[in-house]
Amino acid sequence: MTLTQLRAFVAVARLGSVKAAALSLRVSEPAVSGAVAALRRELGDPLFVRAAGGIALTPGGRRLAAGAAEIVGLAEETRRRVREAGTETSYLRVAATEPSAEQIVPPLLESFVRRHPEVESSTLAVPARVLTELLLDRRADVAIGPAPAAAPGGGSGDGDGDGSAGDQDPAPEAVEHLPFLKFQLVVVAAPRHAGAGLERAGDGPLRLPLSRLPREHWLLGPGQLDPATPGGAFLARHGVGEASVSIFPSTTAALNAVAAGDGLSLTLLHLVRDELRHGTLTVLDIPGTPVNGVLRASALRGDRRSPAASALCRFVTTPAALRSLLSRSTGVPGAHFHPTVHVSLWS
Amino acid sequence: MTLTQLRAFVAVARLGSVKAAALSLRVSEPAVSGAVAALRRELGDPLFVRAAGGIALTPGGRRLAAGAAEIVGLAEETRRRVREAGTETSYLRVAATEPSAEQIVPPLLESFVRRHPEVESSTLAVPARVLTELLLDRRADVAIGPAPAAAPGGGSGDGDGDGSAGDQDPAPEAVEHLPFLKFQLVVVAAPRHAGAGLERAGDGPLRLPLSRLPREHWLLGPGQLDPATPGGAFLARHGVGEASVSIFPSTTAALNAVAAGDGLSLTLLHLVRDELRHGTLTVLDIPGTPVNGVLRASALRGDRRSPAASALCRFVTTPAALRSLLSRSTGVPGAHFHPTVHVSLWS
DNA sequence: CGGCGACTGAAGGGAATGGTTAAGACGAGG
DNA sequence: CCTCGTCTTAACCATTCCCTTCAGTCGCCG
Numbered sequence: 001m002t003l004t005q006l007r008a009f010v011a012v013a014r015l016g017s018v019k020a021a022a023l024s025l026r027v028s029e030p031a032v033s034g035a036v037a038a039l040r041r042e043l044g045d046p047l048f049v050r051a052a053g054g055i056a057l058t059p060g061g062r063r064l065a066a067g068a069a070e071i072v073g074l075a076e077e078t079r080r081r082v083r084e085a086g087t088e089t090s091y092l093r094v095a096a097t098e099p100s101a102e103q104i105v106p107p108l109l110e111s112f113v114r115r116h117p118e119v120e121s122s123t124l125a126v127p128a129r130v131l132t133e134l135l136l137d138r139r140a141d142v143a144i145g146p147a148p149a150a151a152p153g154g155g156s157g158d159g160d161g162d163g164s165a166g167d168q169d170p171a172p173e174a175v176e177h178l179p180f181l182k183f184q185l186v187v188v189a190a191p192r193h194a195g196a197g198l199e200r201a202g203d204g205p206l207r208l209p210l211s212r213l214p215r216e217h218w219l220l221g222p223g224q225l226d227p228a229t230p231g232g233a234f235l236a237r238h239g240v241g242e243a244s245v246s247i248f249p250s251t252t253a254a255l256n257a258v259a260a261g262d263g264l265s266l267t268l269l270h271l272v273r274d275e276l277r278h279g280t281l282t283v284l285d286i287p288g289t290p291v292n293g294v295l296r297a298s299a300l301r302g303d304r305r306s307p308a309a310s311a312l313c314r315f316v317t318t319p320a321a322l323r324s325l326l327s328r329s330t331g332v333p334g335a336h337f338h339p340t341v342h343v344s345l346w347s
Numbered sequence: 348m349t350l351t352q353l354r355a356f357v358a359v360a361r362l363g364s365v366k367a368a369a370l371s372l373r374v375s376e377p378a379v380s381g382a383v384a385a386l387r388r389e390l391g392d393p394l395f396v397r398a399a400g401g402i403a404l405t406p407g408g409r410r411l412a413a414g415a416a417e418i419v420g421l422a423e424e425t426r427r428r429v430r431e432a433g434t435e436t437s438y439l440r441v442a443a444t445e446p447s448a449e450q451i452v453p454p455l456l457e458s459f460v461r462r463h464p465e466v467e468s469s470t471l472a473v474p475a476r477v478l479t480e481l482l483l484d485r486r487a488d489v490a491i492g493p494a495p496a497a498a499p500g501g502g503s504g505d506g507d508g509d510g511s512a513g514d515q516d517p518a519p520e521a522v523e524h525l526p527f528l529k530f531q532l533v534v535v536a537a538p539r540h541a542g543a544g545l546e547r548a549g550d551g552p553l554r555l556p557l558s559r560l561p562r563e564h565w566l567l568g569p570g571q572l573d574p575a576t577p578g579g580a581f582l583a584r585h586g587v588g589e590a591s592v593s594i595f596p597s598t599t600a601a602l603n604a605v606a607a608g609d610g611l612s613l614t615l616l617h618l619v620r621d622e623l624r625h626g627t628l629t630v631l632d633i634p635g636t637p638v639n640g641v642l643r644a645s646a647l648r649g650d651r652r653s654p655a656a657s658a659l660c661r662f663v664t665t666p667a668a669l670r671s672l673l674s675r676s677t678g679v680p681g682a683h684f685h686p687t688v689h690v691s692l693w694s
Numbered sequence: 695c696g697g698c699g700a701c702t703g704a705a706g707g708g709a710a711t712g713g714t715t716a717a718g719a720c721g722a723g724g
Numbered sequence: 725c726c727t728c729g730t731c732t733t734a735a736c737c738a739t740t741c742c743c744t745t746c747a748g749t750c751g752c753c754g
Contacts, residue, residue: 001350001422002349002710002711003348003350004711004712005712010484013485014483016651017730017731018730018731019729019730027712027713027714028713028714029730029732030714030715030732030733031714033731033732033733034712034732034733037732037733038710038711043426043429043430044430045429045432050720050721050730050731057485057651059433059438059653060433062432062485062653063429063432065484065485065486066425066486066487067421067422067424067428067429069484069485070421070425071421071422074414074421075348075418077414078410078411078413078414078415078417079348079390081414082392082407082411082414083391085405085406085409085410086406086407091410093413102597103596106596136361137360137361137412137413138360138404138416139413140413174363245680246677246680247679247680248453248676248678249449249450249453249597249599250449250597250600252597252600253449253676253678254678256599256603257677260621260675262677274607304363304403306406306409328604328607329595329600329604330593330604331593331595331601332594332595333589333592333593349740349741351741351742352742364700364701365700365702366700374743375743375744375745376700376701377701377703378742378743378744380701380703381702381703381742382742384702397700397751695754696754697752698752698753698754699751700749700750701748702747702748702749703747703748704745704746704747704748705744705745705746705747706743706744707743707744708742708743709742710739711738711739711741712737712740713737713738713739714735714737714738715736716733716734716735717733717734717735718731718732718734719730719732719733720729720731721730721731722727722728722729722730723726723727723728723729724725724726724727
């Protein structure tokens with residue numbers, strides 16, 4: 001599988017004929033035909049068959065077309081970016097778990113780039129367990145997310161008993177973790193959710209026994225089920241699985257639906273202060289909650305770290321950063337905005 | 348630039364030494380060294396220099412490491428996916444503009460996959476002008492977004508006067524457009540925003556002259572400034588630019604901030620019915636609004652289209668689809684959820 | 695200074711890749 | 725059936741890749 005071969009296939013898939021592809025690539029038809037034949041051989045898939053008015057991709061061909069276009073595009077893009085790296089305004093790629101990417105990172109970065117206007121930043125949302133991997137692969141400069149949930153019962157912590165040759169990973173000590181915010185996760189619902197037969201102790205909060213958790217309707221944002229996070233671990237531990245969960249496009253959307261009375265959610269306590277005060281949401285009294293945890297920023301150690309990453313690591317523990325996290329989120333100035341990118345993980 | 352070379356460089360960047368990389372790839376050190384040397388030559392960048400306790404990547408090296416890891420991972424992933432394409436449950440990739448990806452596509456897909464449980468789907472959020480491109484590259488099966496805003500003043504419409512050899516694109520008629528929903532965009536604010544000195548005509552809605560639009564504070568979701576969409580075009584036409592805009596992680600988050608009284612936003616009228624009824628939001632009376640537009644689904648013509656894409660195209664115009672779009676969004680069942688992926692465009 | 699570990703360079707060879715031209719196979723359409 | 729356009733195959737060649745072994749060079753540390 002070669003970049004040239006992929007380019008040829010993309011052209012064929014796009015233009016619908018070997019001849020047109022050859023013309024557009026300025027090579028002969030057999031060159032294109034041969035490249036495709038090589039791919040066919042290697043992948044064991046006909047990729048496309050001739051059909052009326054052009055070609056029809058097989059399912060495998062469709063997948064290859066998508067992947068190949070991506071790969072070829074990325075290769076071009078990477079070449080270009082490396083070439084013009086000399087002129088770089090320093091660049092910062094932040095990886096975070098989905099809820100953090102949505103609710104924590106934007107205010108943090110907003111106040112950070114206000115102090116460092118020369119820094120361009122972008123955010124990647126990923127499952128918690130690949131945060132470290134992204135750092136090691138240099139696909140991200142800083143990772144932000146909760147410290148892993150402590151193992152619930154027994155078990156020997158994180159000793160992984162790996163006695164093999166270990167030609168794989170560099171020492172995990174290459175990554176440095178910097179806790180910067182303790183948080184509390186609480187279960188919230190609309191106050192009128194009480195109608196569902198919850199027990200109320202006098203004037204106190206609504207009570208919900210643990211056994212009922214799996215039978216409730218949970219409204220969550222993407223990534224909140226991730227068992228590698230304290231919140232996801234809590235839900236998994238009490239039997240809340242995909243069957244009783246609806247996923248919304250964003251954590252905020254899920255909370256809105258909760259406020260509308262559609263179900264329960266799990267959220268950072270300090271993010272819903274206003275809603276609690278206004279009575280649009282209420283905290284449920286559930287054994288084991290609030291779930292305590294700590295957010296941390298991670299980066300490679302020392303000189304393997306880009307300057308912008310060092311600056312952000314210094315920044316997260318400052319009072320200014322804390323202030324930005326606790327005040328209501330204000331959005332990011334239009335000029336600096338880059339949308340969060342969800343990265344699919346190829347382990 | 349070869350996949351093998353990139354693999355070698357990734358290993359070096361990750362493990363911090365040529366020797367370790369060679370060991371892990373099970374080749375000799377000169378093999379790795381040579382691969383890196385080839386990249387250095389081609390890209391004109393030292394990529395890394397030796398430093399205390401290992402290596403230090405140059406800025407270009409950092410960019411290459413990120414891109415190379417991505418490319419290599421994608422290549423593996425693609426190979427795997429093509430190989431197991433035989434067993435595919437049909438797969439549907441939907442591309443949409445960001446607001447649609449967040450607010451329109453989820454309910455649509457939710458009711459679609461309920462009728463076609465065998466279909467796996469994923470969503471890509473992209474700028475409006477690349478929707479067609481994604482279809483042609485087979486990187487998406489169906490594109491959903493607003494029909495382009497009509498050119499405001501004179502101009503000859505979409506005639507592009509391209510008289511060159513044109514060995515580039517297949518005929519644009521390869522893509523078929525299917526309008527399925529008329530929409531109205533309105534400007535909303537919190538009712539108490541009236542305090543900002545807006546003129547109220549008797550009991551009627553709040554009035555806002557066009558000249559004040561650029562001086563207001565706009566709270567938008569990602570992609571709402573895209574001038575290739577009717578909403579973005581409206582804002583651009585009246586001088587609303589990045590300076591007066593704050594971007595939130597999601598359209599929903601922006602609307603929440605509007606309800607909190609922080610500024611103005613632009614939204615689909617039918618999505619805020621509840622908020623208007625409850626009085627948490629109010630529509631402003633602004634000349635030129637509501638902005639009318641039509642959402643459409645696009646796909647390749649005929650036999651170049653995957654079965655799942657055909658099914659979705661048939662589905663969007665059914666009453667069931669319309670119902671799902673007009674009812675309040677309910678989230679997606681956990682088992683079917685794949686997060687929206689934001690695609691960066693390499694034109 | 696000597697030794698040592700780590701990286702780079704220089705041949706060298708086998709196997710691809712990537713390209714060409716020329717000729718055959720195949721389907722659509724008269 | 726014949727023709728035409730299109731794709732594939734075949735034969736062939738230059739180049740590059742990719743890996744090897746062997747011989748340095750460089751820098752660190754005792």
